[in-house]
Amino acid sequence: MSPHPETTPRVTRASRSQVAARQAPLRRAYEQDAAQALVVDRAHTVGRELDDPVRTAVVPGEEYRAEDVVIAIGNHRGVGGLHDAPNSGELLCAALAACQDSTIRMVADLLGVRLTALAVEVEGDVDLRGALAVDGSVRVGFQSMRCRANVEVAHGTDPRIVEMLLTAAERSCVILDTLRHGVDVATSVDLAKRVDRSAATASPPRRAGP
Numbered sequence: 001m002s003p004h005p006e007t008t009p010r011v012t013r014a015s016r017s018q019v020a021a022r023q024a025p026l027r028r029a030y031e032q033d034a035a036q037a038l039v040v041d042r043a044h045t046v047g048r049e050l051d052d053p054v055r056t057a058v059v060p061g062e063e064y065r066a067e068d069v070v071i072a073i074g075n076h077r078g079v080g081g082l083h084d085a086p087n088s089g090e091l092l093c094a095a096l097a098a099c100q101d102s103t104i105r106m107v108a109d110l111l112g113v114r115l116t117a118l119a120v121e122v123e124g125d126v127d128l129r130g131a132l133a134v135d136g137s138v139r140v141g142f143q144s145m146r147c148r149a150n151v152e153v154a155h156g157t158d159p160r161i162v163e164m165l166l167t168a169a170e171r172s173c174v175i176l177d178t179l180r181h182g183v184d185v186a187t188s189v190d191l192a193k194r195v196d197r198s199a200a201t202a203s204p205p206r207r208a209g210p
Helices: 018-032 088-111 159-172 174-181
Strands: 043-045 055-060 071-074 115-125 144-153
Touching: 018 088, 071 088, 088 115, 088 144, 088 159, 088 174, 144 159, 159 174
Parallel strands: none
Antiparallel strands: 043 055, 055 071, 115 144
């Protein structure tokens, strides 16, 4: 049932909305062909300095120059790392913070709401006994996470539209939805065996005989 018109805030989508202009052709394309809406996000680590057990580096995406987006990763001091660079748990928190922030921005643009301040903070709780196999009853992953968005809008903005903004942004945040509902993760390992090239290229022994 549709809400009563007298209790529904009037939303005027900004004619200058950057998001609306960019999304319009995408929405039409996805409605006509759902396959076009399926995308694959990627990331890969950089296999260097393999003698360093507490640091690595990761490159998100594949459309950018690797040297521009390499993110140094350091293991948490709580598992024996040096904690001299962001750890993977912090990157997970950062992914949620970035997704929630960008989603709020896009929905605000669509609704014609002018943001005057925006900051998203994410915290995650981990019991490291799980990761270090100290207690088998403790799960390895995060036990809980908290996402807090600090939002300020222009004076005079209809509070009901602000509520619509926050509700829509929470619903549309891809990372938040993934964390809340889970996702199947398939893992595989390609174990490359080192070849002793000196032995492989050596001349075969001569056969004895005349």
